[in-house]
Amino acid sequence: MKSGATGSRSRVGVLRLGAALLCGVVLAACQSPRDALQQLAQQRGQNLESVRGGDFPLALLAPSRAARGATLRVYLEGDGHAWATASQPSLDPSPHNLLVARLALDDPRPSAYLGRPCQFFAAAPCRPALWTNRRYAPEILHSLDQALDSLKARYGNVNFELIGYSGGAALALLLAATRDDIAQVQTLAGNLSPRLWAAQRQLTSLDGSLEPLDQRQRLARLPQRHLVGLDDSVVPASLARSYRDALGEGRCLTLIELPGVSHDQGWESAWRLWREQPLRCGPAQP
Incomplete structure (x- = not known):
């Protein structure tokens, strides 16, 4: 009788633990990307805010201070959850993986994180x-x-120094080609040329989108470093090589190929190694 009661209590404990774990999974699944970003920011002593960008409020994680007169580092979010299926666009493009926000919040220098239009804020x-x-x-x-x-x-x-992840890389380059205050650009798993990317993957061209290589004369003089994962199947390393070759002479570009890094895995440790390494303009990289 005693052993039976003990066994019953054990089963009840297991059921309660299972229920608690299930509730945790459900709550995590129900948490919106905006709530998740706010929670992440609060854990790091910041608050999620928005900054006006044209007709759109953009998600912003901003440093409490930045040295006046210095270069401000800004992390640009990727394309996010653009597609629900291979043929059906998502109803909410907010990223489910907050990799870029974590990189910005973990950066020891004052840095800002900037979301894309329609991400986190409708x-x-x-x-x-x-x-x-x-x-x-x-x-x-x-x-x-x-x-x-x-x-x-x-x-x-x-x-500014712009850090562009995935599709944010194309926008970082386009901003650098149109502004005169972008000191340098670094990219992670970057889509450096939407035109070449669509052609390589045999996708329909991104009609209505701008192309960085159309501004190659300005970009050839821009200090830039592109980190690519050799295990990345979304934006393969071959795209960065094609962009480098298409940029032409006078380029001020370094390409770093990282083994064991995929599109969304391995970037925290890789970026810690490279984020403070200076960029230098010199002979074209082989």
Whole structure:
């Protein structure tokens, strides 16, 4: 009788533990990307806010201070959850993986994280085209451009360093080609050329999107370093090599190929090794 009661209590304990774990999984699954970003920011002593970028409020994690006159580092989010299926656009492009926000919050220097239009904050103009074929459209670029102006007014920095992840890399390059205060660009798993990327993957071209290589003369003079994962099947390392070759002479570019790094795995440790390494313009990289 005693052993039976003990066994019954054990089974009840196991059931309670299972129920608790299930509740935790359900709550995590029900947490919105915006709530998850807010929670992450609070864990690091920051708050999620928004900054106006054209017709869109953009998610912003901003440092409490930045040295006046210095270069402000800004992390640009990737394309996020653009597609629900291979043929069906997502209803909410907010990223489910907060990798870029974590990299920004973990950076020892004052850094800002900037989301893309329609990520985390909805707006009247939001429609699936803005995170599918028009993900690098002029209105998207204009939105980020205005947000950088707002950050510059807040912090009084002279220049920016842009860190672009995945599709955020294309936008970082486009911003650098149109602004005169981008000191350098670094990218992680970057889609450096949407045109070449679509061609390599035999996808329909991104009609309405801008192409960085159309600004190759300006970009050839831009200090830039591109970190690519050799295990990345979403944006393969061959794309960065093609971009490097297409950029032409005078390029100020370093390409770093990282074994064991995929599109969304291995970046925390890889970035810690490279984020403070200086960029130097010199002979073209082989």
